[in-house]
Amino acid sequence: MEEKIAAARFDDAVQNLGKLTRCLNLSISTKARVQEIRLRIDKPVVLSLPEGPLFITKFGTPAVLPREGLLCASRDSIDEAFRLICECSVHSHQREIKNGFVTIRGGHRAGICGTAVTEGRTITNIRDISSINLRIARDIKGAADGVVKAIVSHGSVCGTLIFGPPGCGKTTVLRDLARRLSLGSLFGKIHRVAVVDERGEIAATYHGKPQNDLGPCCDVLDGYPKGEGIMQAVRSLSPDVVICDEIGGEEDEKAVELSLNAGVAVIASAHAGSAAELLTRPQTARLLNSGAFKLAIKLAGKENPGKVEHVYTLESLQQFRMNYNNARIGKDIRSA
């Protein structure tokens, strides 16, 4: 059943790529495992699966290795896909295009790259789109089981930072967590949840309606910049929990501090391949130092999306930091 739903999500996402991917002849199990579809101008169409890339022949069948007769993306097909992704409305997506991605109906995210149009050092637009990477959104109920277990063992819903490498299921976990908190399946209490969905990936709001089920007590701040969204949620929605994706900017830091002072728990995700990376990156290090996060949960890699690899409490993270710094100093001394 879940496989069928995942395959249907694939079909839904593929519709946004136009004629090129209409001839795909894939089994349900393959469709269900596809994480990304990559189009590159004059290059073969590539599907990303947990076990590795998969190419497509001109007949729509899968091929494991690159060879002759593969389905390639032409300039026209890239342009068509871009037009469909933007719904013939570049003006509605100009901020997203500038940031290199567009969220589409169903919550799928299309990463785009081409030639940057700049003003000074700021990117104002992207022209001559050359690649599109469509990441298929997954709404997996139960994806946050591991994270929920960690939070429950902590004793209360607290500030939690979920981190891991790209594709490890951070957004999927956040989505499931939002639904479970809002449904009252954690500690038997219905939590008021505010989701600050800057990229539209958690709720996948389309024409004002979230496409993903986030439970009955969830407010979605769709398209708000994270920092501003967190502040507005704390000020006006009086949530118990604020959930947001990919935190790390300067504004985010201030907003997280504000929510800490207001007694609102922030559950967020961050890109970091390891705890060391999390601690050495100035933005995430500052966030952890603010005291807003009592737990830092490391997710395993792309192979096991949503699986918890390690749970750090504030104390264990501090211990880790000390050991890491000592090791670094020792290394520096040795190299000197």
Add this chain to the structure above:
Amino acid sequence: MTLKYAGIAVFIFTCTAAGFMKSLSLSRRVKELETFISALSFIATEIRYFASPTPVIISKIKSKEEYAGLHVFEICEKNLLTTHDFKKSWTSALDASKQYLSLDAGDIETLKCFGNTFGTTDIEGELANCEHYINSMKVRLESARIDKTKRGRMYSSLGLLTGVLIAAVLI
């Protein structure tokens, strides 16, 4: 004899009606151009305040009573569902609704040009585009108004006179 007079009456009526219809089409063209200008202003407002996507804008216009007579937005919305291409949808909607409209070929061409670029640029570009086509349509509206005043009465009178002339010849 009665048949002859009845025939003459039919001639007079037909010619007068033809003249009147021609004159009416000039009035309708003015009204339609005004409505299209208003629709373009509505589009500009939707983009400026809400950055609404194209299908949403078209759907909103379609559901407004004041634009219902134009048909083009209704057809365009339907086309968009199948083609997902605004340029194609708009062009074919204009071609399909031409029969209901009193616009001349130049008006239709201007509207088609609007559709060629709509949805392909940022907010500033779209607003500039809307303004450009509003101005173009206003120029056409002015000439349509002049046409209506100058030729409207002429067509009505000409229709009646033609009818009378034919009647006189027949008598």
